[in-house]
Amino acid sequence: MKTFVIGRVYVLRILREPASVFFFFVFPVVMVFIIGIQFGGQGGRVQLGVSGDTTQAITDRITENLAGNQALELVFYEEDTEMLTDVERGFISAGVVFPSRMAARMAVGQPVLIGFVSAPTGLGPQLQATVQQSVTEELIPYRAARFAVDILGVGFQESFPLADALADQVILTTVAVESVGESLFPPGLGRFDGGAASNLVLFMFLTALTGATAMVTDREMGLDTRIVSTPTSVARLISGYVAGQFGITFFQGLYIMILSLAVFGVDWSNLGGSVLLVMALSLAGAGAGMLLGSFRLAAAATIGIGVTAGLVLGALGGAMVPEELLPDAVRTVAKFTPQGWAMLGFRDLQWGGSVLDVIDNVAVLAGMGLVLAAAASISLRRTLARPS
């Protein structure tokens, strides 16, 4: 009961601080916006730019063919330069430039050059193959008609309708592609490749650590000693602080998840599992925050250490760079960080895991929270025993 009462007052006083309105409500929205822009919106579809002379029948056929690919979203540009700029800046993955008079040139046997641009890294090669296949499929009747002109001496205008009518009966030889071994990211997840989860984990832990300043302020005002002068133990006091900070961090985590899902369509894979991970991470974060707050430090030093520790632990735990890209030594260290266990849990969910698959991650995070809270209790007892 006292734990709840202390936790409630902890939350209440933070909510009533004028600066908390920004921290509590506005800042998470900024996070939602960042996550949404990066990972939401398009449901994982790759954007392909189209520019040049797109008013021709042949370009209509090619773009319709490309649009039939569920993985692609076509973005049409008036100017080639505008599309090139967007490719360069990474706003779209690649672009196709159609020359003018394509059909007329093919009719008289002139070569036609379709431009393809992509960034040096990313999905360029795959998109090039996709575009090439679409172009090849749609040019079959043109090439057949041209063959008739060259070999049989029939006029292009006469042979093309016939070739076009027969094109659907042509069986193309295709190459079956199969990937072996483990890929870096799970298939089918598109643009949600762990980035949303890593941003969430990083932010939640940072806010939990910086919450330690509230505890420092309480101690500086003599509130801790006043509470301890009542029939309330230091352990009970810490449990109240942890409960309050847990409530704040959990609320922010849920708030970000739900808002990013509702507004930007961010895919959180298994929602139940994700919520459990957020809950357990909130407990670990609250424990860590209260441990930091229990040290005999000023508020300014506490916030500095909190931010630094949050960023360092985030980097080690794979919340900045995917764990798969980290060296083995760092991956081992990640096992000792809450962020590492949270990120592994989110990764399991992205790979199609269920709630049961992340139970061990949840248990470890909750255990970390309890151990950190116990350490905070011991540390606060020592801090209060020293002269003020």
Add this chain to the structure above:
Amino acid sequence: MTFSVSSADNDPGVPVLQVEDLRKSYGEIQAVRGVSFEIAAGENYGLLGPNGAGKTTTIQMIAGVLAAAGGRVTVCGQELTTSTTSVKSHMGWVPQEIALYDRLSARENLAFFGRMQGLSGRALAKRVDEVLGLTALGDRADEKTVKFSGGMRRRLNIGIGLLHQPDLLILDEPTVGVDIQSRAGILDQVAEMTRQGMAVLYTTHYIEEVERLCHRVGIIDHGQLIAEGTRAELVKTVGERTRVLISADGNLSEGADRLSELDGVHQAGITKEGIDLLVDDATPLLPRVLETLTGSGVAVGGVRVEEPDLEAVFLHLTGRALRD
């Protein structure tokens, strides 16, 4: 307003508070060195000493917020240890600093600390209303305390200590930084509490507060209780000596040394204003005092003669003025 009568009242043989050989060190520094005293129900005990004498450390150990290095504290017959919290419900501690939640209202602050004391439901609501009335904050009960004046905050700070009607109220310098009107109100409240049967432990470095409120006084200096008794008993230790307060500038150290060599001068101490003397009879001595000071290069601004009081007792016992 009524307060609960201490359990010690039911058994007159048991004091509300017993402090025995209390000790505390911070590294090499011995902050409290074997302090012992007792307080009975309805008694106001003043712990008097200059800043840094060990008053707050002693009080924090008695309140159970600081672990003692040695000694024993017993409240209403129950020994206070670091592992027991139930005995704390007999005590109400009012710290020197104003320990309130700024962003909570007066009512919310009282309700919170009431719950920490184990109160709940209607009993809590009733006590909150009573304390709001007692502290004259009823009409501002639902305002955040950040908007309160210093005096209002100080009154609420004391009110929190009274919520659960403790047997022992511990007040650590409760009037520091308070305006004259609020101070008078606080002193009246404390006097009323003792009349109602509450035991009060009151620390201050204001002599006039101790003389007005406290039945018995313990004088603490350098972590030791150097004297204890009623005001009359303590003043007796000085004898019939008179106190002479001299406002002066210049070489006060040399002046005090030369004055202490004069016949009839028992003690000479330096204060912020000048020099304090304890003398047998001030009237025949004053011309020689002024002559000695002038000869020592001390410029005298004024002289005041006072009958013996606790300040004189402190000067007599320590050779220093209380507010040095």
